[in-house]
Amino acid sequence: MTEKLVGKWVLKESVNFDNYLKQVGIGMVLRQLVKVIYPTLEISVDENHWKMTTSTTFKTEIVEFDLGVEHEEDFPDGRKFKTISQFENGRFVETKKDVNPKGKTIQVETYVEENKLIIELNCEGVVCKRIFERTT
Template sequence: MAQQFVGKWNLIESDNFDAYMKQVGVGLITRKMAATLKPLLEISVEGDHWKLHSQSTFKNVLTEFDLGKEFEETTADGRVLKSTFTFEDGKLIQVQKKIKDGDKDSRFVRYIEGDKLIMEMESEGVKAKRVYERAQ
């Protein structure tokens, strides 16, 4: 099931992403810039080892992890959080836990629906959704 995530994905739709970014503490200028970007997401999987490489004109971010192992993640906007990824029922689940006061916990669920990669995110009741389509 994990292999269905492998490949390159183009962002085509965002819903409530600005509100989510504001909730987790992303500054106004960074939020406005992020709203204009259409990143390319490249996913590779080897066993339990995953790489999520998000590429845009603003910033490239590589997140590399092993399923079930907590690690320190630096987000695109510079926050440092504890992250754990698991794979359950065909969905890639990510839980981010705050390290310092002022930061927020978040939960991401990524799954395939038809030819789309859906990413749903939530922090303290604020939800957002991003939709990607497979790159040609």
């Protein structure tokens, strides 16, 4: 299953992204900015070690982790999350818990369907889909 995810992908479409960003707590100005950015996502895997590189014209972010091992992530808006990643039902699933006790938990499911990489983000029942196409 991992081999389907490996490669370079570019965002082509987002569905319900603004409502999701509101639910996560992103302010209007930052929401307007991120909605017009179409990042490139590169996924590589070496046994159990994953590397995900997200690149935009503004910034490149790299997250490295091992499946099943909790790791910390810094979000672009300054929030910090504890994340655990694993495979469930043929999908790559991440649970991201804000380290702030009043923060929110985000569930992310990533999978390939009809040669497209689909990332479903869920925050307290508000779900968005981001659809990527392979570039390499």
